[in-house]
Amino acid sequence: MATTTDTYLPAQVLWPATPRGVHQARHSLERQLARWDLSDLADVAGLVLTELMTNALQHATAPGRKTGVSILRTPAGVRLEVHDSIPLTEATPTLTPAPLDAEQGRGLTLIDTLTAHQWGVTPRNGPGKITWALCPHPTT
Template identity: 80%
Template sequence: MATTTPTYLPAQILWPATPRGVHQARHSLERQLAHWELSDLAFTAGLVLTELMTNAYRHGTAPGRKTGVTVLRVPAGVRIEVHDSVDLAEGAPTLTEAPTDAERGRGLTLVDTLTAHRWGVTDRNGPGKIVWATCTQPSA
């Protein structure tokens, strides 16, 4: 009998809270998506992961801590979870409207659009929070 319980593959991976860590995580995600035969999600899921990790290292990761990433296979796509070290009570990420001349501030708006509003934030065991987003194939 087939199981319907999702499995985390790979287990949470810790990445440096740096632009290079974001780059490495994105390439790891692309390899995992290819393994799951979901390469058509690579661009969208990679962009979502990039935005969530960038927010984590800029706003949610204490100095010297790493950013955790977990990717969960879900029907028609993947759920990307970014674990940081700053508690939810200290500030949850929120959608904002960036001024037209701003160089930053559109990341979560982009995530919201790319995931059709399927993202959120939750507490986690231990310090920090989880910011997650679900990316699905266009037909889903």
């Protein structure tokens, strides 16, 4: 489940637990991917980060807390980590099918598909947990 990393940017950036914070984090990710010459990952990684952060915002961020994001460059692509404030024992992201008429509930299914099942949840030091996903380089 763990992925070897060669670069952290920075270990964690805290974003407001708001839709605007999600938007800001996605744009920050796009800028970093461009600096790393990995712009080909921007669409998929941006969507995955948006889904991870939205899940944390809706289900796993205590009032008044921010959402942490780590972007890690890996040999396979980029690993995205979203650090929230609710322990793994209280709110574990679980892949479940959404009803066809549901307007929500497909985020983890989308993440699972876009990352080829390379995502998971781990505890972290301090309060909360880390939900992570590996966005691999597109195959040609």
